[in-house]
Amino acid sequence: MREAAIIGYTQSAQRRYAGAANESELIMPVVREVMQSVGVSQKDIDFTCSGSCDYFQGAAFAFVEGLNAVATAPPIRESHVEMDAAWALYECLLKIWSGEADLCLVYGFSKSSPGELRSVLTLQLDPYYQVPLWPDAISLAALQARAMLDAGIISERDMAEVVARSRRAALANPKAQLSGESSVEELLAQPGFVSPLRRHDCAPITDGASALLVASAETARRLCARPAWIRGIDHRMETGMLGARDLTRSPSARYAGARAGVSAGAVDVAELHAPFSHQEIILRRELGLADGVSINPSGGALAGNVMMAAGLDRFGHVATRIMQGEAGRGVAHATSGACLQQNLVAVLEA
Amino acid sequence: MAEPTPELLTKSFELGYTYTRSTGPVIGHFLSELREGRIVGTRTSDGRVLVPAAEYDPVSAEALTEFVNVGDEGVVTTWSWVVDPISHHLMQKPFAFALIQLDGADVAMLHMVDAGSESAMRSGMRVRARWAAERRGSITDIICFEPT
Amino acid sequence: MSETREPITGIEVPINLQFKFTAGKALTRFLTSIREGRIVGQRCPGCNNVYVPPRGMCAACGIPTEEEVSVSDEGVIESFTVVHIPIPGNPIKPPFVAANILLDGTDMACLHRVSEVDNAKVHVGMRVKARWKPREEWDYTFENIAWFRPVEGS
Numbered sequence: 001m002r003e004a005a006i007i008g009y010t011q012s013a014q015r016r017y018a019g020a021a022n023e024s025e026l027i028m029p030v031v032r033e034v035m036q037s038v039g040v041s042q043k044d045i046d047f048t049c050s051g052s053c054d055y056f057q058g059a060a061f062a063f064v065e066g067l068n069a070v071a072t073a074p075p076i077r078e079s080h081v082e083m084d085a086a087w088a089l090y091e092c093l094l095k096i097w098s099g100e101a102d103l104c105l106v107y108g109f110s111k112s113s114p115g116e117l118r119s120v121l122t123l124q125l126d127p128y129y130q131v132p133l134w135p136d137a138i139s140l141a142a143l144q145a146r147a148m149l150d151a152g153i154i155s156e157r158d159m160a161e162v163v164a165r166s167r168r169a170a171l172a173n174p175k176a177q178l179s180g181e182s183s184v185e186e187l188l189a190q191p192g193f194v195s196p197l198r199r200h201d202c203a204p205i206t207d208g209a210s211a212l213l214v215a216s217a218e219t220a221r222r223l224c225a226r227p228a229w230i231r232g233i234d235h236r237m238e239t240g241m242l243g244a245r246d247l248t249r250s251p252s253a254r255y256a257g258a259r260a261g262v263s264a265g266a267v268d269v270a271e272l273h274a275p276f277s278h279q280e281i282i283l284r285r286e287l288g289l290a291d292g293v294s295i296n297p298s299g300g301a302l303a304g305n306v307m308m309a310a311g312l313d314r315f316g317h318v319a320t321r322i323m324q325g326e327a328g329r330g331v332a333h334a335t336s337g338a339c340l341q342q343n344l345v346a347v348l349e350a
Numbered sequence: 351m352a353e354p355t356p357e358l359l360t361k362s363f364e365l366g367y368t369y370t371r372s373t374g375p376v377i378g379h380f381l382s383e384l385r386e387g388r389i390v391g392t393r394t395s396d397g398r399v400l401v402p403a404a405e406y407d408p409v410s411a412e413a414l415t416e417f418v419n420v421g422d423e424g425v426v427t428t429w430s431w432v433v434d435p436i437s438h439h440l441m442q443k444p445f446a447f448a449l450i451q452l453d454g455a456d457v458a459m460l461h462m463v464d465a466g467s468e469s470a471m472r473s474g475m476r477v478r479a480r481w482a483a484e485r486r487g488s489i490t491d492i493i494c495f496e497p498t
Numbered sequence: 499m500s501e502t503r504e505p506i507t508g509i510e511v512p513i514n515l516q517f518k519f520t521a522g523k524a525l526t527r528f529l530t531s532i533r534e535g536r537i538v539g540q541r542c543p544g545c546n547n548v549y550v551p552p553r554g555m556c557a558a559c560g561i562p563t564e565e566e567v568s569v570s571d572e573g574v575i576e577s578f579t580v581v582h583i584p585i586p587g588n589p590i591k592p593p594f595v596a597a598n599i600l601l602d603g604t605d606m607a608c609l610h611r612v613s614e615v616d617n618a619k620v621h622v623g624m625r626v627k628a629r630w631k632p633r634e635e636w637d638y639t640f641e642n643i644a645w646f647r648p649v650e651g652s
Contacts, residue, residue, distance in 0.1 A: 068555050
């Protein structure tokens with residue numbers, strides 16, 4: 001199989017409300033910036049793929065509007081996934097592996113601020129048995145957290161420690177929406193939100209966009225001094241029947257991690273797409289990450305969660321650390337669906 | 351000169367998706383039975399009973415056709431407490447979402463529990479379906495579950 | 499059993515969601531201008547094309563557009579169709595003409611109605627001019643122009 005590497009990544013400021021800027025106006029600056037970072041323009045791009053969800057804008061085919069932000073004359077080769085843009089990256093890899101492209105542009109974007117995010121996410125569930133009950137994303141995640149607490153796998157203190165560490169790490173990320181020093185005791189003193197989750201256990205509502213460049217071996221070496229090579233990647237999913245799953249575990253994450261080759265070497269850094277604090281603990285366990293691994297040094301999704309870009313952001317942050325020489329080997333993870341239903345895991349190396 | 355703050359023009363709208371969905375025979379049978387006040391599951395070839403009735407076994411992917419009656423009482427396996435319902439929630443007072451394993455079933459189903467207060471909730475508690483008086487063949491023919 | 503009812507074969511699951519649409523910076527400028535009776539587009543610094551309504555970017559070149567250009571409320575029909583079927587939610591009674599109109603000084607047609615003319619006489623290349631609603635009805639909308647009408651002599 002042809003080798004492929006991430007050679008550039010940019011994310012917008014993560015904000016609760018992007019105000020007057022619409023989706024295209026959020027995308028254009030990051031697309032331009034990532035192309036400028038390696039000195040290419042749209043004419044050098046062989047394939048463009050984006051990830052977004054029309055439900056966030058409340059308009060069918062809203063993703064087409066996003067294409068205003070990239071040059072489309074002469075006509076370009078383009079695709080879109082109604083998924084996190086990490087899966088758009090996956091589609092780009094298929095193009096590179098099959099020899100159809102050498103340089104691909106990926107972007108993901110959303111404004112969650114215009115709609116009712118908790119209810120919009122309900123629409124990804126079983127429309128017969130689940131949607132009519134309107135289980136929202138936070139209530140479902142809380143079912144998972146309770147199952148873990150009941151099983152004695154985690155404590156509320158463990159969850160608060162994840163939050164405190166994430167927000168502290170986010171102090172070093174100027175793009176983060178939420179950052180700061182807070183003690184575990186302060187966090188545990190906060191009231192319940194959707195019990196057993198407190199507000200800080202849930203990723204914030206965020207507007208923003210991210211862009212990433214992925215290239216074949218020769219192109220990567222030409223454009224980037226230290227590419228982040230994708231050594232393994234795998235995507236697995238589980239049933240949509242929540243009650244048929246053991247929510248305290250994530251066999252799909254474990255399987256994808258094994259197939260991606262996580263355990264084949266020491267891991268310096270891992271960016272785990274965990275929109276809820278307890279989910280980071282599940283993922284750490286299932287991917288077999290040792291205590292010394294730096295987890296979510298960007299602050300993770302708990303510090304800023306652009307729907308449909310937050311998974312791609314995990315890839316981007318690991319790749320950036322490798323490209324900047326701060327890490328040699330890292331794990332990037334993206335999730336989709338309720339309670340970690342789908343998991344995409346990759347190993348990136350210098 | 352600093353860029354002037356752009357004027358913000360916004361417009362609120364409601365988007366309605368008013369689809370009618372075909373159920374297929376398995377879900378259709380489950381909902382028809384629900385309308386009669388009965389809950390059915392489907393049995394897998396290795397003997398597990400899936401509730402609500404599943405069309406396919408999530409483990410083996412085999413098509414499931416054998417229906418089994420299960421009880422309308424069961425055990426809460428996990429729950430979340432919604433202290434402040436959002437507009438779409440069917441109960442506009444504090445309530446629980448829960449996974450409930452009905453008597454005779456091998457997996458849990460998602461529904462709501464009306465227990466009055468969070469302190470009345472615990473995993474392992476027994477609950478019973480509260481049926482709607484007028485049933486039309488919907489998962490909401492069970493209004494919610496309540497402690498026995 | 500009291501009665502046997504037809505088995506369930508379909509269910510209705512109405513989904514209603516609330517949204518707050520944001521016009522975006524460029525479209526906001528356009529709507530603010532048209533409330534004053536002016537049509538303002540943007541020129542691409544790459545290809546010099548002028549777009550109405552503006553998007554804040556040139557989709558062909560993939561670069562931001564910032565230069566604002568006031569354009570005429572007169573133009574030419576690039577293509578059109580006669581709509582005979584009522585459109586749900588649309589108060590306009592068929593048959594009516596929907597046309598792609600290239601305003602003078604612009605490079606991309608915009609969609610609007612053509613009226614004050616026998617539908618059978620509408621043709622590609624016909625010159626048309628905006629029929630504005632009374633000033634007191636103007637708001638943040640392209641509908642401040644009620645429709646386009648033929649320019650005399652065209």
